[in-house]
Amino acid sequence: MAPLLQSSQPWVEKYRPKQVKDVAHQDEVVRVLTNTIETANCPHMLFYGPPGTGKTTTALAIAHQLYGPELYKSRVLELNASDDRGINVVRTKIKDFAAVAVGSGQRQGAYPCPPYKIIILDEADSMTEDAQNALRRTMETYSKVTRFFFICNYISRIIEPLASRCAKFRFKPLSEEIMSSRILHICNEEGLTLDAEALSTLSSISQGDLRRAITYLQGAARLFGSSISSKDLISVSGAIPLEVTEALYAACKSGDFDLANKEVNNVIAEGYPVSQMLAQLFEVVVEADDILDEQKARICKSLASADKCLIDGADEYLQLLDVSSNTMRALCNMPQEFSYDS
Amino acid sequence: MLWVDKYRPKTLDQVIVHQDIAQNLKKLVPPPIYSFLLLSAFAFLWALWFWQKTLIMALLRQIFGTSAEKVKVENRTWKIDAGSRTIDLELTTLSSTNHVELSPSDVGFQDRYIVQEIIKEMAKNRLIDTKGRKGYKVLVLNEVDKLSREAQHSLRRTMEKYSTSCRLILCCNSSSKVTEAIRSRCLNVRINAPKEEQIVKVLEFIGKKEGLQLPPGFAARVADKSNRSLRRAILSLETCRVQQYPFTSNQAIPPMDWEEYVSEISADIMREQSPKRLFQVRGKLYELLINCIPPEIVLKRLLSELLKKLDEELKHEVCHWAAYYEHRMRLGQKAIFHLEAFVAKFMSIYKGFLIATFG
Numbered sequence: 248m249a250p251l252l253q254s255s256q257p258w259v260e261k262y263r264p265k266q267v268k269d270v271a272h273q274d275e276v277v278r279v280l281t282n283t284i285e286t287a288n289c290p291h292m293l294f295y296g297p298p299g300t301g302k303t304t305t306a307l308a309i310a311h312q313l314y315g316p317e318l319y320k321s322r323v324l325e326l327n328a329s330d331d332r333g334i335n336v337v338r339t340k341i342k343d344f345a346a347v348a349v350g351s352g353q354r355q356g357a358y359p360c361p362p363y364k365i366i367i368l369d370e371a372d373s374m375t376e377d378a379q380n381a382l383r384r385t386m387e388t389y390s391k392v393t394r395f396f397f398i399c400n401y402i403s404r405i406i407e408p409l410a411s412r413c414a415k416f417r418f419k420p421l422s423e424e425i426m427s428s429r430i431l432h433i434c435n436e437e438g439l440t441l442d443a444e445a446l447s448t449l450s451s452i453s454q455g456d457l458r459r460a461i462t463y464l465q466g467a468a469r470l471f472g473s474s475i476s477s478k479d480l481i482s483v484s485g486a487i488p489l490e491v492t493e494a495l496y497a498a499c500k501s502g503d504f505d506l507a508n509k510e511v512n513n514v515i516a517e518g519y520p521v522s523q524m525l526a527q528l529f530e531v532v533v534e535a536d537d538i539l540d541e542q543k544a545r546i547c548k549s550l551a552s553a554d555k556c557l558i559d560g561a562d563e564y565l566q567l568l569d570v571s572s573n574t575m576r577a578l579c580n581m582p583q584e585f586s587y588d589s
Numbered sequence: 590m591l592w593v594d595k596y597r598p599k600t601l602d603q604v605i606v607h608q609d610i611a612q613n614l615k616k617l618v619p620p621p622i623y624s625f626l627l628l629s630a631f632a633f634l635w636a637l638w639f640w641q642k643t644l645i646m647a648l649l650r651q652i653f654g655t656s657a658e659k660v661k662v663e664n665r666t667w668k669i670d671a672g673s674r675t676i677d678l679e680l681t682t683l684s685s686t687n688h689v690e691l692s693p694s695d696v697g698f699q700d701r702y703i704v705q706e707i708i709k710e711m712a713k714n715r716l717i718d719t720k721g722r723k724g725y726k727v728l729v730l731n732e733v734d735k736l737s738r739e740a741q742h743s744l745r746r747t748m749e750k751y752s753t754s755c756r757l758i759l760c761c762n763s764s765s766k767v768t769e770a771i772r773s774r775c776l777n778v779r780i781n782a783p784k785e786e787q788i789v790k791v792l793e794f795i796g797k798k799e800g801l802q803l804p805p806g807f808a809a810r811v812a813d814k815s816n817r818s819l820r821r822a823i824l825s826l827e828t829c830r831v832q833q834y835p836f837t838s839n840q841a842i843p844p845m846d847w848e849e850y851v852s853e854i855s856a857d858i859m860r861e862q863s864p865k866r867l868f869q870v871r872g873k874l875y876e877l878l879i880n881c882i883p884p885e886i887v888l889k890r891l892l893s894e895l896l897k898k899l900d901e902e903l904k905h906e907v908c909h910w911a912a913y914y915e916h917r918m919r920l921g922q923k924a925i926f927h928l929e930a931f932v933a934k935f936m937s938i939y940k941g942f943l944i945a946t947f948g
Contacts, residue, residue, distance in 0.1 A: 298773065299773065327746040369746065370742060370745065370746075373739065456773060458774075462774060462775070465776075466776035466777075469776070483776060483777065484777065504901055504904045504905065516781065518779045518780055518781045521765050523765070556916040557765055557766075559916060559919055559920055560766065561915055561919050562885050562912075562915050562919075564889060565911055565915045566912055566916075568908050569911075569913075572904070572905040572908050573905075581902075581905070585905075585906045585909070585938075586906075587903070587937075587942045
């Protein structure tokens, strides 16, 4: 492949840490894993945590550090959700790869090259339960020559028998300082200027997800040039401006149904994502100090049920209208029960 | 040629309504000297009115020049080997030398295979232009919000892996239904529905080009009736032109047939609440469904018609049940059951209200 132009690469790939020790903020994980690399002895591992915290990065880095570029191809099998991972694949592909024996540990240059192979199963929570069950015995039978790395967002989606066979590592969401320092580093490299306000906006809209922060940054840099304000970042991220949320909340507070209906129509026509709207409305409601706890609870209940309905694919307009109607009834102390419902 | 097609902007410079977005999109297009591999991974998540397509075509034209306009429509079949059985998939694609457009959700629950196999295959093949440079392809995926969860998961890593040779443009109506993992990998561009003033501007522009006399306030009325949809505004302007020209300022703007029909239904159920009326309404609802009006649109329209006439205290209740039955409709199979259930529920509530108020 011809050498790529540097600028063509997404920054997320460009600034992906190449070594385990460079992974930001996950101190315990890094400590254990550096030890692993030194002794070249590693158990099955399970990485879990929210998106953008460095799980895949760590897994790839550790594999690279163990084998180096030459052996990497033959020793590591990387499977993610873009590959078919039905039960058939587990029974054939994974099993075949796991069963192959490898030569005894010959240290090659700087790389330990331990005598086992690694199978990385990325996004393991999207594997079916059957497929996971089929893995159980495979893991044990070939444990001499194969190690499994599972990567997932939700540990509860991994069946217990698999989880208990692995050493678990939790990846924490990144704190604001770490995120800021990482972003500033990238800004320096790319020649961007970012003021303090934009920096804090970026950390708050990305909610501890470094990948998201970097993607937004690159998007904003492409669109708005090298000096980026916090407004640019908001427009790139798809977050809803606070005024819009406030307007809807105020309309609910006024107790006028038609006004609320108009606001809802406006939100939909402007194309704001309703799930985002619900999340922001939730924050407004929780932080409001002039309403009772009971009112808050009622509103949150309706938010929760609307969120579930949206995930089922229900219509955004109707759900948001229902939420506004519920909110209005809670805020204006109207009766919550329907009087004409037989 | 319809005016809608005639006045469709061909380049990003001709765009009237979303000038700011068009200008931003232009910045994504690299200057010709680097015309390979320079775009950052981006995708559009925005509210769809037909505008979306227009902007995408204009953007592609900006990137690839006129060759993006020579498109061919193909009905292709793929054979996919999935373990013990093979699956045949048929999909319509729209492609030029540099881009391919498809709607993976057309194949229903098997959309996962489209993403896993076909998109991967397309992404892997790289283009080489006449000077031997490596180019890149653009894949336009429609209706990403209708993709199943598995398919969206499959897209995640594919997007990253082939980012040097392939860019994805994703279109959807609402980004709520696109998973967080995909959204965080994309540059999100939100397109709002055009404001009424903007629609008026476009209508006046067309009027000028066509040499029409628009009486003052007429364009504003057309825009008002259009529900913030530009295409509808242009279509109804053309309809009015056919009906009566020169325009008079109080000329009636014909509403859509089906909307008329829904308001008839709403009037029916307000007038009488009985099983017999329910039976009559069922016929009308069937009529709408047979004419391919999506059931959720029918329900929404019916709700808005009812809300116009109801008392304040009933509105909350009715809109709650509308949301409830629409959700049920999404989970279920037969839309007519849920539409009818909503009508019956409304009748029962309204009757109860009438009895409580008037005895």
